[in-house]
Amino acid sequence: MTAIYNNLIGLILGDRQRDRVVPPTGYTASLTTFTSAAMAFLAVFAIALSLAASRLSDHWSESLARSSTLRISAPAPQIQQQLDLAMEILDTTPGIASARVISLEEQRSLLEPWFGPEVPFESLPLPKLIDIEENSSGYDGQSLRLRLIADVPGAVLDDHTRWRRPLVTAAHRLWALGMFSIVLMAATSAAIITLAARAAMSANAQVISVLRLIGAQDNYISAAFVRRFTFRAFNGASLGGAFGAVVVYFFQGQTDQLSILTGLGFQGTEWLWLIIVPPLMGIVAYIATRRSAGLVLRGLS
Amino acid sequence: MSVIEFENASYSYTGGELLSDVSLSVSTGSFYFITGPSGSGKTTFLKMCYGALVPNSGHVHLFDHDLRQMTRDEVAHASRKIGVILLDCQFLDHMSVTENIALPLAVSGEDRLSDNMNLKELLSWVGLIGRADALPPELSGGERQRAALARAVIMSPDIILADEPTGNVDWEMSQRLLQLLIELNKMGKTVLLASHDLSLIRLAKSQVQARVLRIANKRIQLAGANL
Numbered sequence: 001m002t003a004i005y006n007n008l009i010g011l012i013l014g015d016r017q018r019d020r021v022v023p024p025t026g027y028t029a030s031l032t033t034f035t036s037a038a039m040a041f042l043a044v045f046a047i048a049l050s051l052a053a054s055r056l057s058d059h060w061s062e063s064l065a066r067s068s069t070l071r072i073s074a075p076a077p078q079i080q081q082q083l084d085l086a087m088e089i090l091d092t093t094p095g096i097a098s099a100r101v102i103s104l105e106e107q108r109s110l111l112e113p114w115f116g117p118e119v120p121f122e123s124l125p126l127p128k129l130i131d132i133e134e135n136s137s138g139y140d141g142q143s144l145r146l147r148l149i150a151d152v153p154g155a156v157l158d159d160h161t162r163w164r165r166p167l168v169t170a171a172h173r174l175w176a177l178g179m180f181s182i183v184l185m186a187a188t189s190a191a192i193i194t195l196a197a198r199a200a201m202s203a204n205a206q207v208i209s210v211l212r213l214i215g216a217q218d219n220y221i222s223a224a225f226v227r228r229f230t231f232r233a234f235n236g237a238s239l240g241g242a243f244g245a246v247v248v249y250f251f252q253g254q255t256d257q258l259s260i261l262t263g264l265g266f267q268g269t270e271w272l273w274l275i276i277v278p279p280l281m282g283i284v285a286y287i288a289t290r291r292s293a294g295l296v297l298r299g300l301s
Numbered sequence: 302m303s304v305i306e307f308e309n310a311s312y313s314y315t316g317g318e319l320l321s322d323v324s325l326s327v328s329t330g331s332f333y334f335i336t337g338p339s340g341s342g343k344t345t346f347l348k349m350c351y352g353a354l355v356p357n358s359g360h361v362h363l364f365d366h367d368l369r370q371m372t373r374d375e376v377a378h379a380s381r382k383i384g385v386i387l388l389d390c391q392f393l394d395h396m397s398v399t400e401n402i403a404l405p406l407a408v409s410g411e412d413r414l415s416d417n418m419n420l421k422e423l424l425s426w427v428g429l430i431g432r433a434d435a436l437p438p439e440l441s442g443g444e445r446q447r448a449a450l451a452r453a454v455i456m457s458p459d460i461i462l463a464d465e466p467t468g469n470v471d472w473e474m475s476q477r478l479l480q481l482l483i484e485l486n487k488m489g490k491t492v493l494l495a496s497h498d499l500s501l502i503r504l505a506k507s508q509v510q511a512r513v514l515r516i517a518n519k520r521i522q523l524a525g526a527n528l
Contacts, residue, residue: 017407215381
């Protein structure tokens, strides 16, 4: 525990002399920074996608789970009678908090986007709709259907399960896809940083040779590389993450009319998720560089 | 008391055996010359002396610790008590001569450059006070060797190992480097100097009680009076 604490403090505070032993230039510096920036930029979108999918899933689950619709289609002379019977049945069904007949005006507003305002809805044989709200215990759908079949032959109960389930599943898959993308980005970053660290160590074989000659232990040598790569990755990820955040911010603002995309973004405290991107990239770089430094140093002995 | 002890140590590489069945005890404060033709195994022998190579068979003890039983970090720690000067002495080219010389202090975590007086004295001792801020690529061959010597002794090591330190310098500079090593030996340091320059060895023997080891046919033996 003490060793981990000391390593962490050493990583953050650094050592002026040790930090100077590796020459600061080389293409590996820009490669690490660029990779981290690019991956952080993409990670911001992956996080936004995951959060949006999670929100949609929650919304669809919660708003539709406790509601259902009863549709009554019957010849005009019978429809009011069946409607009254259905309401009686619903009022006496345990688990139903409220049942409300959807008015013609409400039906008009639902149908207008498809049929236009000129259609005379009053003269159409529209079915009657009853909006049902469940209480916390919910109702027994099977039993209610049997009662309706017996007394209200024109009634069809739609508890939204049929079309809600695939939507929620799709949202969950989108969330998983976003998370998988983040993992993939972290793994790709680790692979590229590993290659960059190995290239840096090969390019600095003379530095390692000198340090070994004067009695430097592996920890000292690897720390000289690890700290540099960790901070390059952290700084690159900070830049990429900030740029991604700005793009998402403007993307949100410009997509008001695209309902399927309006959810892609961050809401309220969700922006705080972006704070973890640079440290996460730093941790990935730390582990990747430390591991490759260890392997290289073992290989040189 | 011996600081380095070889016990039937052999070292072979893919190309074949380089050193065979070496037994030797290097005592504190002694001065050894290691000589032999080029490619005879002088460098291999010295590398085993500071733990850069481990014998394939037999044992090498550094400060009473068996090299084969030591971890890399233990070897690194032990090698801080050994100052090494190589023919192609390498430095960190982006750091000044002063920083390079002081690097062993930083690596060992000892007092950093707080003791500037000691560092200045050291630079003065090796004649590099005027080149303190120069970068290693700006140094001549002799200056590099002296900088390497200063770096080798800054930790006040018990042993100085020098592998052909005069190989790239003129006779005058060779004598100067030899004088510095003799001074260190008189201060109680153990010195092992690999060289094929017999005139240098003769010069040293006139000033210090040095033993000459000759490596030939993969074996090491004490050379006689006739060099």
